[in-house]
Amino acid sequence: MSDSASCLVAKLSNFAELTEEDQRLLAKLEKDTRSYPTNHSVFRGGESVEHLYVVKRGWLFSSATLEDGRRQVMAIHNPGDIIGLPHLPFRSSLHDLNTCTPVELCPFPKDSLDTILVRSPRLTALLFAFSMVEQAVLFDRLQAIGRMRARERVCHLLLALRSRLRLTNDVEKGFSMPLKQAVIGDALGLTNVSVSRVMTSLEQEGVLTRGASWLWIHSPDELSEHVEFEERFAHLDTSWFPKESSAST
Amino acid sequence: MSDSASCLVAKLSNFAELTEEDQRLLAKLEKDTRSYPTNHSVFRGGESVEHLYVVKRGWLFSSATLEDGRRQVMAIHNPGDIIGLPHLPFRSSLHDLNTCTPVELCPFPKDSLDTILVRSPRLTALLFAFSMVEQAVLFDRLQAIGRMRARERVCHLLLALRSRLRLTNDVEKGFSMPLKQAVIGDALGLTNVSVSRVMTSLEQEGVLTRGASWLWIHSPDELSEHVEFEERFAHLDTSWFPKESSAST
DNA sequence: CGAGGTGTTGAGTCATTTCAAGTAGAGTGG
DNA sequence: CCACTCTACTTGAAATGACTCAACACCTCG
Numbered sequence: 001m002s003d004s005a006s007c008l009v010a011k012l013s014n015f016a017e018l019t020e021e022d023q024r025l026l027a028k029l030e031k032d033t034r035s036y037p038t039n040h041s042v043f044r045g046g047e048s049v050e051h052l053y054v055v056k057r058g059w060l061f062s063s064a065t066l067e068d069g070r071r072q073v074m075a076i077h078n079p080g081d082i083i084g085l086p087h088l089p090f091r092s093s094l095h096d097l098n099t100c101t102p103v104e105l106c107p108f109p110k111d112s113l114d115t116i117l118v119r120s121p122r123l124t125a126l127l128f129a130f131s132m133v134e135q136a137v138l139f140d141r142l143q144a145i146g147r148m149r150a151r152e153r154v155c156h157l158l159l160a161l162r163s164r165l166r167l168t169n170d171v172e173k174g175f176s177m178p179l180k181q182a183v184i185g186d187a188l189g190l191t192n193v194s195v196s197r198v199m200t201s202l203e204q205e206g207v208l209t210r211g212a213s214w215l216w217i218h219s220p221d222e223l224s225e226h227v228e229f230e231e232r233f234a235h236l237d238t239s240w241f242p243k244e245s246s247a248s249t
Numbered sequence: 250m251s252d253s254a255s256c257l258v259a260k261l262s263n264f265a266e267l268t269e270e271d272q273r274l275l276a277k278l279e280k281d282t283r284s285y286p287t288n289h290s291v292f293r294g295g296e297s298v299e300h301l302y303v304v305k306r307g308w309l310f311s312s313a314t315l316e317d318g319r320r321q322v323m324a325i326h327n328p329g330d331i332i333g334l335p336h337l338p339f340r341s342s343l344h345d346l347n348t349c350t351p352v353e354l355c356p357f358p359k360d361s362l363d364t365i366l367v368r369s370p371r372l373t374a375l376l377f378a379f380s381m382v383e384q385a386v387l388f389d390r391l392q393a394i395g396r397m398r399a400r401e402r403v404c405h406l407l408l409a410l411r412s413r414l415r416l417t418n419d420v421e422k423g424f425s426m427p428l429k430q431a432v433i434g435d436a437l438g439l440t441n442v443s444v445s446r447v448m449t450s451l452e453q454e455g456v457l458t459r460g461a462s463w464l465w466i467h468s469p470d471e472l473s474e475h476v477e478f479e480e481r482f483a484h485l486d487t488s489w490f491p492k493e494s495s496a497s498t
Numbered sequence: 499c500g501a502g503g504t505g506t507t508g509a510g511t512c513a514t515t516t517c518a519a520g521t522a523g524a525g526t527g528g
Numbered sequence: 529c530c531a532c533t534c535t536a537c538t539t540g541a542a543a544t545g546a547c548t549c550a551a552c553a554c555c556t557c558g
Contacts, residue, residue: 064392066477072392086385089378089485094385110489117374118491121366128377129338135384136335136343138391143313143321145395146438150546181505189395194546196505212555228315236338240359242366399514430537440515445538461523499558506553514544521538528531 006030007080008054011167012126015236022123025116030054030106042097042105049093051107052084058103059178062095063186073187075138076161076179080168085131088113100178121242129236136232137164145189152227153188154198158208159229162217167233174209174216255279256329257303260416261375264485271372274365279303279355291346291354298342300356301333307352308427311344312435322436324387325410325428329417334380337362349427370491378485385481386413394438401476402437403447407457408478411466416482423458423465 009026012018018026033056036042043049045064060077074095077083087093088110117124137160144156161179162171169175181199182192202208207223209216217223224231258275261267267275282305285291292298294313309326323344326332336342337359366373386409393405410428411420418424430448431441451457456472458465466472473480 064388066392066396070396072395074388074391086381086388088489089381089487090385090481091484091486094388113489114370114374114491117370121363121370121373124370124373125363125366128380131377131380131384132335132338135380135387136339138384138387139313139323139335139343142323142387142391142394143315145391146321146435147315147319180503186395191547192505193507193548197507197546200506232339235340237340238338240337240362242363429535441537442516442539443514445536446514449538501558502556504553504555507551509549511546511548512544513546516543517541519539521536523536524534526531526533528529 006054007056007168008082011080012130014167014233015129016122016126016238016241018123018126019120022120025120025123028115029108029112030056031108032106034105034107036099036103036105038099038101040099040103042099042103043093045095046092048091049084049087049110051109052082052088052113054106054108055079055081055083056104056106059100060097060103061100061179061183061187062097064095071186072189073183075134076164076187078164078168082127082130085134100180100183122244125241126238129238129241133232133236140230140232141187148227150188150190150194151198151201153190154184154195154202155207155223155227156229157184157188158215158217159220159224159227162220163229163231163233171217174211174214176213177215178213255303256305256417257331260329261379263416263482264378265371265375265487265490267372267375268369271369274369274372277364278357278361279305280357281355283354283356285348285352285354287348287350289348289352291348291352292342294344295341297340298333298336298359300358301331301337301362303355303357304328304330304332305353305355308349309346309352310349310428310432310436311346313344320435321438322432324383325413325436327413327417331376331379334383349429349432371493374490375487378487378490382481382485389479389481390436397476399437399439399443400447400450402439403433403444403451404456404472404476405478406433406437407464407466408469408473408476411469412478412480412482420466423460423463425462426464427462 006026008030009018009023042060055077057079062074063071064074065071083097140160144153148156161177162175165171165175181195185192185195199210203210206218208218255275257279258267258272291309304326306328309332311323311326312320313323314320332346389409393402397405410426411424414420414424430444434441434444448459452459455467457467
């Protein structure tokens with residue numbers, strides 16, 4: 001993980017060797033950088049999406065809103081994430097994208113992917129694998145929302161956030177957590193009020209400590225047994241990947 | 250959609266031209282066929298998964314169960330579906346897989362995909378796109394569970410099922426629906442009791458007609474406005490696909 | 499210092515669950 | 529072919545977890 005390496009390269013390198021060529025292909029996705037302020041709407045659901053985005057800095061979330069205002073937060077995005085893959089096969093974006101903090105994004109056009117698809121089957125496989133990991137995380141949240149009580153849901157989300165951040169940050173002594181309780185609620189099918197009650201009670205019980213946009217989970221292992229949280233970023237099975245980039249051999 | 254064409258080829262052909270080579274690559278995935286009876290467990294979460302499966306005939310569902318027995322149904326699988334892509338990057342399967350009807354599956358090993366990845370970037374893109382459509386459907390269900398009332402959730406699921414089946418069946422005058430209410434409930438974060446109440450009331454109001462393992466939604470258009478259901482299988486944007494299979498040119 | 503956004507806390511309400519009993523239907527064996 | 533059994537579904541009554549509404553506290557930022 002050299003200084004010049006992007007978050008994306010850093011994240012992906014955790015799971016598979018990247019060739020020079022692969023790194024070059026990824027670097028092209030991060031050519032441009034755009035900045036956005038806090039609480040800014042990057043795009044809205046229904047708008048046509050020509051670009052995908054690599055998150056360079058900051059937090060964002062994707063959400064969809066029903067006509068009467070009920071909102072569901074679909075995903076929370078951190079540095080190193082690629083935003084927009086689910087929109088790929090659609091003409092217009094599925095969700096709104098909003099910033100939680102000041103953000104730097106690297107937009108790249110959809111069809112930049114075709115070079116990767118043609119030149120590096122192995123990198124393609126890695127991106128696909130990562131996309132499936134995202135989907136696994138989504139399944140876990142589906143289970144949390146569908147079958148867990150408010151308290152379990154909140155714990156589950158906090159553990160999931162921590163697990164994500166651990167790929168690129170040190171989280172042992174706490175980590176930055178700029179999400180508003182209303183956003184957490186909308187991610188979990190709860191109200192901000194319920195989230196507040198749970199968080200307060202968790203803090204009183206000594207499970208965690210809160211600061212301004214900051215959170216410390218004291219004993220994640222203990223907590224994760226209690227709420228049946230599953231680590232999804234631990235290890236990727238890459239055995240089925242093509243052996244080499246066909247183009248580079 | 251010729252007689253010899255598989256459900257998978259039929260489904261994918263709806264969205265992009267498949268070359269001879271692509272069809273041959275897909276056909277290889279359906280070489281073997283295995284049969285399973287109703288209510289049979291194909292595999293359990295945690296077992297190692299060497300294979301993916303193409304559904305040739307019948308209905309199945311994937312689910313995960315918490316220690317105390319609470320169950321979440323993650324996905325419902327119909328003919329033409331590929332089962333197991335989300336498990337791909339993991340050593341062991343994420344979910345249980347169970348049959349709802351007698352079923353025929355075509356198992357193929359994970360690394361069969363590498364030929365596709367290397368030989369046909371275009372088919373790879375199509376599979377990826379389809380996988381993203383699945384994810385979009387998952388997002389929709391997340392919203393349903395997180396932010397809709399029981400009645401809306403059930404309507405939403407019924408419309409989603411109908412929309413899936415429409416790819417391969419005629420659903421205008423009703424369709425086969427072998428899911429038990431407990432399964433529907435577990436897919437929606439409800440109890441079988443709530444599902445029963447909703448279904449009964451929908452039938453009384455003339456929204457639908459039920460028969461033995463059979464369902465007719467009278468006016469899906471009207472219903473879908475009422476519950477904000479979004480059709481995801483209508484059209485794929487394939488503009489970003491690589492132009493040709495690199496290997497076949 | 500004031501203002502607006504964010505989080506907290508309490509009281510009352512409501513949708514869904516839980517529990518329980520009963521009905522209907524499909525499949526099985528005599 | 530009928531009785532039996534098991535499972536799925538239905539229906540009602542009571543319990544409950546989360547929501548709504550509302551007031552208030554806190555903090556940040558201008």
